[in-house]
Each structure stands twice: as C-alpha cells, then as structure tokens.
Amino acid sequence: MKITQTTAWAFGCLLACISPSAKANIDMDTISNKQKVLSFYKQIIGQRKTELIPEFVVEDYKQHNPMVKQGRAGLTEMINYMKTLPPPPENVKSPIVRVIQERDFVVTHLDVQFMGKHMAVIDLFKLKDGMLTEHWDAIDSLPDESGKEITATDGIAEADKKASADDSKKVIVAFYDAILKGLDAKHFIAADYTEHNAEVRGSGLLPYLSTPDRGVKLHRFIAEGDFVMVQSQFNRLGKVFVFYEIYRIANHQIAEHWSVEQVVPDGVNVEDMF
Structure with missing residues (x-):
C-alpha cells in the first residue's frame, strides 16, 4: 500500500x-x-x-x-x-x-x-x-489561526434539532441551482453570515463559487436540522478538486459556511473519489 x-x-x-x-x-x-x-x-x-x-x-x-x-x-x-x-x-x-x-x-x-x-x-x-x-x-x-476571532472550524457545533432538515436542504439546493444558472443568489446569504474559510472570506462566497470555468459537479446533499453538507467537485488551474462544504441555515438563509477542498491526485480517476 x-x-x-x-x-x-x-x-x-x-x-x-x-x-x-x-x-x-x-x-x-x-x-x-x-x-x-x-x-x-x-x-x-x-x-x-x-x-x-x-x-x-x-x-x-x-x-x-x-x-x-x-x-x-x-x-x-x-x-x-x-x-x-x-x-x-x-x-x-x-x-x-x-x-x-x-x-x-x-x-x-x-x-x-x-x-x-x-x-x-x-x-x-x-x-x-x-x-x-x-x-x-x-x-x-490550515494557516496559523491563533488569536483569530473566526477560525476554519469554530462556530455553532450542534445541529438545531427543531429545524427541518428538508427545508435546510431545499435552501442550499436552490442556492446552487441559482449559481449554476448564473442567477442572482445574494438573497440566499444572510447579511451577518459568518465565513470560516479564510480564502473564501477574502473573495466572498458568491464570487468564489461563481468563478468562470469552475466546472462544478454536485454529488450529494446531506442534512440534519439546520446543517447541510455538500459534496462536489470543481476545476482550478487545470486540476480537479474534491470540495466538501457545511452550511448552517437560519431564517431560510445561509448563516455560516465551512469548507474543505483537496486536489485529486495525478493518475487517479476523479469518479473514484465520489
């Protein structure tokens, strides 16, 4: 091995x-x-x-x-x-x-x-x-996040059991549908939403997800309460990346966003990663 x-x-x-x-x-x-x-x-x-x-x-x-x-x-x-x-x-x-x-x-x-x-x-x-x-x-x-007010993994940790997982998932499915169709998706994001990925925070969630030639392919939406995990892939600089995101939904909008991305190793069939 x-x-x-x-x-x-x-x-x-x-x-x-x-x-x-x-x-x-x-x-x-x-x-x-x-x-x-x-x-x-x-x-x-x-x-x-x-x-x-x-x-x-x-x-x-x-x-x-x-x-x-x-x-x-x-x-x-x-x-x-x-x-x-x-x-x-x-x-x-x-x-x-x-x-x-x-x-x-x-x-x-x-x-x-x-x-x-x-x-x-x-x-x-x-x-x-x-x-x-x-x-x-x-x-x-991850970069050194010591002393940072917002880190890659902090924030709400427990799913809200009273929230509807189906409703939360519908928000993110509609959000991605708007992004992939090039429609305005600003209304999906709360004014005070928290972005935990420093790279995404630098560009903004919508510009980051809407990068030209990103070639997004969605694989799974998994939800519990107000949390939704999205498993997808995207292209960047000639490479394919696996992309895992966790969204927290509040009042039918995105309140928090975490993400992890990893390049698919050379010689590996992309579909085998999903």
Whole structure:
C-alpha cells in the first residue's frame, strides 16, 4: 500500500487526538449511525483495536481515498501501520467538531493539530444495517489561526434539532441551482453570515463559487436540522478538486459556511473519489 505523508499524517493526528479513554464495550445493536461512527473513531482509530474492525466495517468496505486499499484488509493495514507511531497522549481534546447524520450517511468535521501542523478534515461514511460500507474524505491544510476571532472550524457545533432538515436542504439546493444558472443568489446569504474559510472570506462566497470555468459537479446533499453538507467537485488551474462544504441555515438563509477542498491526485480517476 502506498501511504503518503499526508495520509499517514492525517491518520496519525486522529490517533493522537482522539482520546483512548472512551468506553470500549457498547451494544452495537442499539446505537444510532452517528454513535456507531463516533465509536469507530474511538475504538478503531483512537485505540487501534484492529480486532474489532469486523464489528464496525463490512468485508467489502469501499474506500474512496485512493491512498488506502479497499475492504477491511486495507483499513487493517493502515491501522497496523499507525501502531508503529508514538502512542496517543491522554486527556486531549477530541478533534471532532461537528457530526451530521441523515439516514445511512454520517458526516464528521474535524480540526486536527499535531506536531506543529494544523488541518481541517471532513469525513463522510455510509452505513447499512449499522455497519460502515463506504468512506470518503478531504483534508485541507490550515494557516496559523491563533488569536483569530473566526477560525476554519469554530462556530455553532450542534445541529438545531427543531429545524427541518428538508427545508435546510431545499435552501442550499436552490442556492446552487441559482449559481449554476448564473442567477442572482445574494438573497440566499444572510447579511451577518459568518465565513470560516479564510480564502473564501477574502473573495466572498458568491464570487468564489461563481468563478468562470469552475466546472462544478454536485454529488450529494446531506442534512440534519439546520446543517447541510455538500459534496462536489470543481476545476482550478487545470486540476480537479474534491470540495466538501457545511452550511448552517437560519431564517431560510445561509448563516455560516465551512469548507474543505483537496486536489485529486495525478493518475487517479476523479469518479473514484465520489
């Protein structure tokens, strides 16, 4: 298996940052998909318990990260590699900032800091009958945000359970429909909306998403309460990027926006990333 520095570093961050002190014995038949994913992070990634992988992951687990082998075997090989790294420190803050669940899909938004590096990660899992069947992700390096009032991952962390996920999703679907048709989309964005991506903040959300020849292709909209995750791809400078966004909706407008983008590696079929 080809383990790149970025892939190894990202897994190392999770191993180092997810506390190993969580309860190890949980009734897997009674928990939600969201809880199953969080337990997967704790026990498989954080505690490196490869022997528990069959309790979480189907045999033909589909991995959309091209740097990791397919199936349980690929995940097992990666975790075994991570066992060669220093053990994770105790009592550190979890990097998991947000978790969004819609039926069989679970999205996690992570802020990982390790060995002087800082990254934002969005993971997407698909489950069936309580077992992980597919995984997608994107990893984006972050600038030094110490002392900043707004960072790449701060802001509201919990979905509003009283908000309608369907209504929230309709707002973002209509927003993107307007952008792709070249229509005015200003009314979708609240006057006091918060942009968490410094690059996007510099240009403005609408100009950033409306860049000529961006070649946007939308793949998934996943919503819980007032949160909506958009999985898409776009073109820039002759490269294809995977793009994961999280929107928070308030009063039928965009109130907050987070995003992670990652270039598709050379030689990789773009469709394999989705």
